Amino acid sequence: MADELDATIYYDDDADTGYLDDATVAVIGYGSQGHAHAQNLNDSGIDVVVGLREGSSSRDAAKSDGLSVATPPEAAAQADVVSILVPDTIQPTVYDQIENELDAGDTLQFAHGFNIHYNQIQPSDDVDVTLVAPKSPGHLVRRNYEADEGTPGLVAVYQDVTGDAKDQALAYAKAIGCTRAGTIETTFREETETDLFGEQAVLCGGVTSLVKQGYETLVEAGYSEEMAYFECMNELKLIVDLMYEGGLGEMWHSVSDTAEYGGLTRGDRVVDDHAREQMEAVLEEVQDGTFARQWITENQAGRPNYDQIKTAEENHEIEAIGEELRGLFSWADE
Ligand SMILES: NC(=O)C1=CN([C@@H]2O[C@H](COP(=O)(O)OP(=O)(O)OC[C@H]3O[C@@H](n4cnc5c(N)ncnc54)[C@H](OP(=O)(O)O)[C@@H]3O)[C@@H](O)[C@H]2O)C=CC1
Ligand SMILES: CC(=O)[C@](C)(O)C(=O)O
Ligand SMILES: [Mg+2]
Numbered sequence: 001m002a003d004e005l006d007a008t009i010y011y012d013d014d015a016d017t018g019y020l021d022d023a024t025v026a027v028i029g030y031g032s033q034g035h036a037h038a039q040n041l042n043d044s045g046i047d048v049v050v051g052l053r054e055g056s057s058s059r060d061a062a063k064s065d066g067l068s069v070a071t072p073p074e075a076a077a078q079a080d081v082v083s084i085l086v087p088d089t090i091q092p093t094v095y096d097q098i099e100n101e102l103d104a105g106d107t108l109q110f111a112h113g114f115n116i117h118y119n120q121i122q123p124s125d126d127v128d129v130t131l132v133a134p135k136s137p138g139h140l141v142r143r144n145y146e147a148d149e150g151t152p153g154l155v156a157v158y159q160d161v162t163g164d165a166k167d168q169a170l171a172y173a174k175a176i177g178c179t180r181a182g183t184i185e186t187t188f189r190e191e192t193e194t195d196l197f198g199e200q201a202v203l204c205g206g207v208t209s210l211v212k213q214g215y216e217t218l219v220e221a222g223y224s225e226e227m228a229y230f231e232c233m234n235e236l237k238l239i240v241d242l243m244y245e246g247g248l249g250e251m252w253h254s255v256s257d258t259a260e261y262g263g264l265t266r267g268d269r270v271v272d273d274h275a276r277e278q279m280e281a282v283l284e285e286v287q288d289g290t291f292a293r294q295w296i297t298e299n300q301a302g303r304p305n306y307d308q309i310k311t312a313e314e315n316h317e318i319e320a321i322g323e324e325l326r327g328l329f330s331w332a333d334e
């Protein structure tokens with residue numbers, strides 16, 4: 001355990017999958033996280049059953065991956081740990097379907113704290129409630145596990161009636177590969193707020209806005225779409241890979257002095273004080289529940305705004321030129 005840092009971080013040696021040896025884990029959902037957790041748990045020797053609704057389009061995939069499949073209530077009835085890995089706004093409905101199948105001492109496990117933190121799910125007081133949240137998209141949780149690597153994660157306990165909630169959560173984190181890379185102990189509130197902020201202001205929202213703005217600036221100045229795509233989208237991965245491997249310094253070391261000087265003197269003009277004020281406003285809307293209420297209301301209304309902005313994003317010209325160019329990479333499937 002690395003405790004000389006501010007946070008308490010757990011690694012493989014700090015976790016014992018023995019806490020899941022006699023348990024069955026129901027993974028409800030087989031999407032981005034669900035397919036990864038279910039397969040990683042299974043490959044780690046944990047007894048897994050996948051819970052999917054009747055007629056689910058994911059049933060064939062789960063079965064072809066060698067996993068047993070049941071409906072969410074059936075899976076929960078068989079399980080000692082129920083991992084809720086369906087979309088956040090669906091979870092309260094799915095919880096209603098399974099809550100009567102939970103026995104005293106079972107565990108309700110999440111990969112994001114949204115529904116507990118914003119009181120959308122009030123779990124019964126006789127079950128453990130835990131969180132193991134990979135800091136990674138689900139498909140890389142699986143890919144890294146198969147490569148004998150891992151993805152960092154967060155672990156939290158909301159309710160511990162058995163006395164083993166944290167040890168069992170660490171066993172789960174180890175079985176999906178998170179303690180290979182490090183799993184930070186936190187709370188449902190901290191995970192929820194930092195995850196929502198990070199995906200909105202940096203990882204998903206901020207970065208894609210930066211890419212699109214850069215692309216549009218070049219194209220509107222008369223440069224070709226191809227040039228703008230390779231400069232502002234394709235090369236971003238190559239730059240971020242270096243940051244991932246060795247920090248900002250690794251990237252600055254690898255790029256030219258010209259790029260380093262230009263980046264260090266112009267970067268804060270683009271992502272400036274106004275951007276920082278907006279980041280702080282975005283965080284405040286996460287903390288005071290404004291975002292959660294907006295997202296819940298949006299779903300209750302049938303996602304009219306979400307569908308509209310999602311369609312506009314899909315139709316952004318960078319997507320078309322990108323698909324065309326990626327298809328021409330020498331290694332692309334012919
Ligand atoms: N995506 C990610 O990388 C990350 C996600 N998380 C968290 O993990 C959890 C799961 O997210 P994610 O994996 O993205 O979810 P997905 O959107 O990938 O979940 C899809 C799964 O949910 C099922 N599903 C969808 N709607 C329903 C429904 N109405 N009833 C029953 N099942 C339904 C689908 O089944 P069907 O095939 O039948 O449609 C499918 O199996 C969330 O809490 C999320 O915040 C945390 C970290 C990262
Ligand atoms: C992949 C991840 O960590 C996110 C962005 O938080 C999510 O998909 O919710
Ligand atoms: Mg996240």
Ligand SMILES: [Mg+2]
Nearest residue numbers: 112195196199
């Ligand atoms: Mg998230």
